[in-house]
Amino acid sequence: MEDSNSNSKKKIVVFASGNGTNAVNIYHYFRNNKNIEVSHIFSNNKKSKVLRRAHDLGIKCVHFEKEDLYDSPSLINVIKDIDPSIIAFAGFLLKVPESFLAAFPKQIINIHPSLLPKYGGEGMYGERVFRKILKNRDKESGITIHYVNEEYDEGEIIAQIKLELNNDEDLNSLEEKIHSLEYEHYPKVIEKLLT
Secondary structure, X not given: OOOOOOOOOEEEEEEOOOOOHHHHXXXXXXXXXXXXXXXXXXXXXXXXXXXXXXXXXOOEXXXXXXXXXXXXXXXXXXXXXXXXXXXXXOOOOOOOOHHHXXXXXXXXXXXXXXXXXXXXXXXXXXXXXXXXXXXXXXOEEEEEEEEOOOOOOOOOEEEEEEEEOOOOOOHHHHHHHHHHHHHHHHHHHHHHHHO
């Protein structure tokens, strides 16, 4: 019989830079799962809400500096010691160097608040994406979950979920719709990848 202690669980490590609503949502989705857990949340932003939220929930949190990602093997070693099955980016804004990608091939995924390749690339996140969608009066939008590669938002697409937009869509309504899609589908896609 399989031991259900945390050593035998598949681990998810979440990287986030901001509020951490997606990170916390992923944590809650797997909280009672016998086989999968969010073991750590990493952030490059010491003042991010995600670290406070993770701390309050009793999730192990790790703050690291930007240089740790680019110039130091120590961050890679810390994550290798955790041995995650997936590294999920949830509002993590730094570009990932080759060395990091090479250390975790096909293990790093990201969520983007548009139907890539539309509105992807450097500096395109959150409200900036939503403003473009509204400005262009798009009839549909959605989310993209993809593998991370060395270019912003250009990795292989794992899943896209679409939604129709109304003519009177505004920033708040669009943001709410996109976040609802993210909260519903990101954990499910992670679960599918792990099972």
